[in-house]
Amino acid sequence: MARAVPLLAALAVLLAAAAAGGDAPPGKIAVVGAGIGGSAVAHFLQQHFGPRVQIDVYEKWTVGGRLATISVNKQHYESGAASFHSLSLHMQDFVKLLGLRHRREVVGRSAIFSGEHFVLEETDWYLLNLFRLWWHYGISFLRLQMWVEEVMEKFMRIYKYQAHGYAFSGVEELLYSLGESAFVNMTQRSVTESLLQVGVTQRFIDDVVSAVLRASYGQSAAMPAFAGAMSLAGAQGNLWSVEGGNKLVCSGLLKLTKANVIHATVTSVTLHSTEGKALYQVGYENEVGNSSDLYDIVVIAAPLYLDSNSSNFTFEGFNPPIDDVQGSFQTSIVSLVHGYLNSSYFGFPDPKLFPFASILTTDFPSFFCTLDNICPVNISANFRRKQPQEAAVWRVQSPKPLFRTQLKTLFRSYYSVQTAEWKAHPLYGSRPTLPRFALHDQLFYLNALEWAASSVEVMAVAAKNVALLAYNRWYQDLDKIDQKDLMHKVKTEL
Ligand SMILES: Cc1cc2nc3c(=O)[nH]c(=O)nc-3n(C[C@H](O)[C@H](O)[C@H](O)COP(=O)(O)OP(=O)(O)OC[C@H]3O[C@@H](n4cnc5c(N)ncnc54)[C@H](O)[C@@H]3O)c2cc1C
Ligand SMILES: *[C@@H]1O[C@H](CO)[C@@H](O)[C@H](O)[C@H]1NC(C)=O
Ligand SMILES: *[C@@H]1O[C@H](CO)[C@@H](O)[C@H](O)[C@H]1NC(C)=O
Ligand SMILES: *[C@@H]1O[C@H](CO)[C@@H](O)[C@H](O)[C@H]1NC(C)=O
Numbered sequence: 001m002a003r004a005v006p007l008l009a010a011l012a013v014l015l016a017a018a019a020a021g022g023d024a025p026p027g028k029i030a031v032v033g034a035g036i037g038g039s040a041v042a043h044f045l046q047q048h049f050g051p052r053v054q055i056d057v058y059e060k061w062t063v064g065g066r067l068a069t070i071s072v073n074k075q076h077y078e079s080g081a082a083s084f085h086s087l088s089l090h091m092q093d094f095v096k097l098l099g100l101r102h103r104r105e106v107v108g109r110s111a112i113f114s115g116e117h118f119v120l121e122e123t124d125w126y127l128l129n130l131f132r133l134w135w136h137y138g139i140s141f142l143r144l145q146m147w148v149e150e151v152m153e154k155f156m157r158i159y160k161y162q163a164h165g166y167a168f169s170g171v172e173e174l175l176y177s178l179g180e181s182a183f184v185n186m187t188q189r190s191v192t193e194s195l196l197q198v199g200v201t202q203r204f205i206d207d208v209v210s211a212v213l214r215a216s217y218g219q220s221a222a223m224p225a226f227a228g229a230m231s232l233a234g235a236q237g238n239l240w241s242v243e244g245g246n247k248l249v250c251s252g253l254l255k256l257t258k259a260n261v262i263h264a265t266v267t268s269v270t271l272h273s274t275e276g277k278a279l280y281q282v283g284y285e286n287e288v289g290n291s292s293d294l295y296d297i298v299v300i301a302a303p304l305y306l307d308s309n310s311s312n313f314t315f316e317g318f319n320p321p322i323d324d325v326q327g328s329f330q331t332s333i334v335s336l337v338h339g340y341l342n343s344s345y346f347g348f349p350d351p352k353l354f355p356f357a358s359i360l361t362t363d364f365p366s367f368f369c370t371l372d373n374i375c376p377v378n379i380s381a382n383f384r385r386k387q388p389q390e391a392a393v394w395r396v397q398s399p400k401p402l403f404r405t406q407l408k409t410l411f412r413s414y415y416s417v418q419t420a421e422w423k424a425h426p427l428y429g430s431r432p433t434l435p436r437f438a439l440h441d442q443l444f445y446l447n448a449l450e451w452a453a454s455s456v457e458v459m460a461v462a463a464k465n466v467a468l469l470a471y472n473r474w475y476q477d478l479d480k481i482d483q484k485d486l487m488h489k490v491k492t493e494l
């Protein structure tokens, strides 16, 4: 009889493991959203759980999400995310895995416009650029670089943790593991405050830093330091994009995974339990009507925020209730204008002499954030960028749609204007706390990480984290979740 107790205890553990999934892989997984987050998580989930698990990906619009193209004059151009940092390791892997190629970089100079004149102009000569920065801003420029590099170096630790199978159940836990409380605090403190502290001058922040933040996030230097540092890293050059269009990564990953793409809007996730095991009912709507299906694992790979249709997305049957939909998103309008630039507006009466391909703006009351002379997504070997006196395709990014009078200011004349209206990035500061990836046992919110920083690679990192989190939870490998002091652990595991 004395032996019965440990036996029973062992049985209880086995039963608990079986209830939680045990050794059997999950049967069906739902992913809501087919942007880079949804496509990448489908791929990673299949890598971990094996090829037999069925993955349904729900998409209400088009595969790619914020990776999208628009056709102008028979060529396609990026209308959403345009380029990535060279150290975007997951994206680099995807491109290799899918046999895609990097798009050739067509050089062009950039400059920062203050409304009256150019505060900073890039030249063809690297040393002269450095000299100008030094002349104008002294050591601020170096201090900024060191600050950005330190953040990037710490952020890159995530790849090592992920390679060892470690996952995090919340954004705060993830950031803490990379850079302790200083990193977590960077999601609360402003770019300005952090940069002033390391000795960057206010003038450099106003002229240069704020122009870069406007260009990438449409927000000011009052935005949080973490997201700011990640976007400033992108301004250091070495950017790349995908030949044929960045969205090919999403469609490629979904095809490779043989995921079942369902064109429908998901409206609810409802908790059902059978024999102590959580099952999730995903309710969706399409032309045919309303329907639903049951899943072992659900990943929400789309942003949840107020003032959007995503707030119509409901969670039912959860106790405590899931009511983490907070904050709002920044609108950004991308206008692709095929026409002739009005170089006079920038102080160059003769368009032939206009030397820039890319213009950023400072915080002057400006109706646009950036203006770029862009290249199509397919570039042939003999391609050259259009000269400013020629009709070219310009990409204008602005917080509001451009009025005709504004277009007439920027362009001498134009053939066409096509616009994409985006809910582009979180409006940082509009939600007080960082969200969690784990909403319930096997219900995950991938875009939680967007509230720390929003970029294509960051979403790929979130996808890998969620796939690992689902896997570790499914097989009860709790040592691989929310571990502290990973730098040390990872070193000794090698
Ligand atoms: C104009 C612009 C420029 C940018 N530039 C860059 C850049 O240069 N570099 C960079 O790295 N990042 C850039 N970004 C940010 C980058 O695009 C995003 O961080 C990234 O693409 C987000 O991917 P995601 O998969 O998380 O979300 P999304 O791409 O938004 O995908 C979510 C998908 O879910 C779908 N969906 C939403 N709700 C539902 C529902 N209820 N049911 C079914 N489907 C649903 C949506 O239709 C969408 O396709 C830019 C963004 C914009 C808008
Ligand atoms: C982060 O902020 C908390 C609370 O505001 C503070 O106690 C802590 O010292 C800060 N950490 C760092 C490294 O700045
Ligand atoms: C553009 O490039 C992609 C990827 O290399 C290729 O699949 C596609 O056929 C190309 N399209 C054109 C019009 O050349
Ligand atoms: C589908 O469900 C929504 C609520 O989610 C409801 O408003 C709508 O009427 C339903 N449509 C059909 C065709 O049943």
Ligand SMILES: *[C@@H]1O[C@H](CO)[C@@H](O)[C@H](O)[C@H]1NC(C)=O
Pocket: 307, 308, 309
């Ligand atoms: C909500 O959805 C409707 C139709 O599906 C669309 O017209 C509208 O622009 C959307 N609004 C937002 C804020 O996304």
Ligand SMILES: *[C@@H]1O[C@H](CO)[C@@H](O)[C@H](O)[C@H]1NC(C)=O
Pocket: 308, 309, 311, 312
């Ligand atoms: C979503 O909910 C908002 C109110 O919260 C409503 O105005 C809007 O019409 C709803 N959209 C859809 C597509 O049902």
Ligand SMILES: *[C@@H]1O[C@H](CO)[C@@H](O)[C@H](O)[C@H]1NC(C)=O
Pocket: 342, 344, 345, 346, 408, 409, 410, 411, 412, 413
């Ligand atoms: C071009 O810019 C100049 C200077 O801002 C302005 O006077 C002019 O009206 C603009 N438009 C055209 C079509 O030249």
